Amino acid sequence: MKLTIGGIDRVLEAPEGAVLLDILRQQGLHPDAPCGGKGTCGKCRVLVDGKEALACQTRVDRDMTVLLPRQQGAQILTDARAVSIQPDGTNKYVIAFDLGTTTVVAYLMDGITGQLLSKESCMNPQAQYGADVISRIQYAMDGNASTLSGCIRSALGELTRKAAEKAGISTEEITLGCIVGNTAMHHLLLEIDPQPLTVPPYMPAQSQALCIPSQGILPIHPKGTVRILPNIAGFVGADTVGCLLSTRLDTLEELTLMIDIGTNGEMVLGNKQRRIACSTAAGPAFEGAKIECGMRGAPGAIDHVTCREGKLSFHVIGEGEAVGLCGSGLLDLIAALLEKGEISESGRMESGTVFPIEGTRAYLTQKDVREVQLAKAAIRAGIELLCQAMKVRPEDIHQVLLAGAFGNYLNPGSACAIGMIPPVLQSRIIPIGNAAGEGARLAALNEEEFECSKRLASETEFLELASMPEFNDCYVDCLCFEEESE
Ligand code: FES
Secondary structure, three states, X not given: OEEEEEOOOEEEEOOOOOEHHHHHHHOOOOOOOOOOOOOOOOOOEEEEOOEEEEHHHOXXXXXXXXXXXXXXXXXXXXXXXXXXXXXXXXXXEEEEEEEOOOEEEEEEEEOOOOOEEEEEEEEOHHHHHOOOHHHHHHHHHHHHHHHHHHHHHHHHHHHHHHHHHHHOOOHHHEEEEEEEEOHHHHHHHHOOOOHHHHOOOOOOOOOOOEEEEOOOOOOOOOOOEEEEXXXXXXXXXXXXXXXHHXXXXXXXXXXXXXXXXXXXXXXXXXXXXXXXXXXXXXXXXXXXXXOOOEOOOOOOEEEEEEEEOOEEEEEEOOOOOOOEEOHHHHHHHHHHHHHOOOEOOOOOEOOOOEEEOOOOOOEEEHHXXXXXXXXXXXXXXXXXXXXXXXXXXXXXXXXXXXXXXXXXXXXXXXXXXXXXXXXXXXXXXXXXXXXXXXXXXXXXXXXHHHHHHHHHHHHOEEOOHHHOOOHHHHHHHOOOOOOOOO
């Protein structure tokens, strides 16, 4: 059958009965498919012969003309708070990667001086097989492990080539790479069976730090080495270890909470005496999935909402027309509607089930509010139970370090207003940017830092929330929106 892809003027042959989403993936068109093709997220919508259809639910049964939505790259956070870097000088050029579920960032550095020579980033191409780690793990377990590892390895290769070109060196001059990623990204890159991550006790099949030949993983010097930071537990991976390394949590006197909010909220509470980590399933709501007008932080997304004298005003990424809400905008909007009394403490929308956002095509539904309640309750319950395990109260926490893109862009006032973070901590929140990437840079430049990452992983205790009898009660208690603030 003949498929004409409008917009990019591509005509191709597709076998009859093929699923349209699969064809788009094979063509490298990276369709948005956060639910992995289950037909539940509605984000793979395309126009087939002028009519709206879900690509994952459409079979090619005739010649078709398919029009894809305009694709926009997301804002990718590449910066972090500067930490002092002491290279050991054993490699002339090194490259570090933060391999995220949604985005991938590469940092090419001079191994002698530690200077950052170039920085490249891209969306994780595995997203076309599912936005969240669970759907990707499932896809790998369905016999597609090599597809997933192949597509991320080629993305790492592409970033390496671009970074080297920008820095004016050849890729062969790079002799060492260092990669951090969550446990699922780690397993899917290395083609390690991710099945143990899906069943109790949800432990990684491989936790130890690795130092392996680069061949087949990165297109650097043929005798190059790749360092992979260790994992702590099933959903507390090498990216969290990277954050610990760059924040030096193990050297701090004051009690510190470090949170990296993504589909999972990974958090570590502690200081130089003791550190406890946990992971809580926040779900993909803050990344736009499961939210009717949700989208990534890309042009057209409302990323901030303010409420002045009862009137809402919006900021749109790219300053153009608003087409949806990204995580930080969603949080702000719900906080503003709570303040206006449009949403009750129980989460009920007081004037109907849909709140249209004036002057835009975007809107918020009652179901969206419920999704945010589930996500924020998961994070809050994680914080409360970590405090219990540490035998401290939330108000004893000296500082809250928010790592990652969402943590960087969210408004701390809104995060506290909806009770995701205890309101008493509002003034103690510090966004720290891409701390995981910073950790990868440190471990790339200095072997001692890499050794330190092993110590950090083995000395951090892990709290398995799912097996705690008190988790459910605590989670339910956290579903309501709080009203008091500091
Ligand atoms: S609805 Fe098609 S990928 Fe989610």
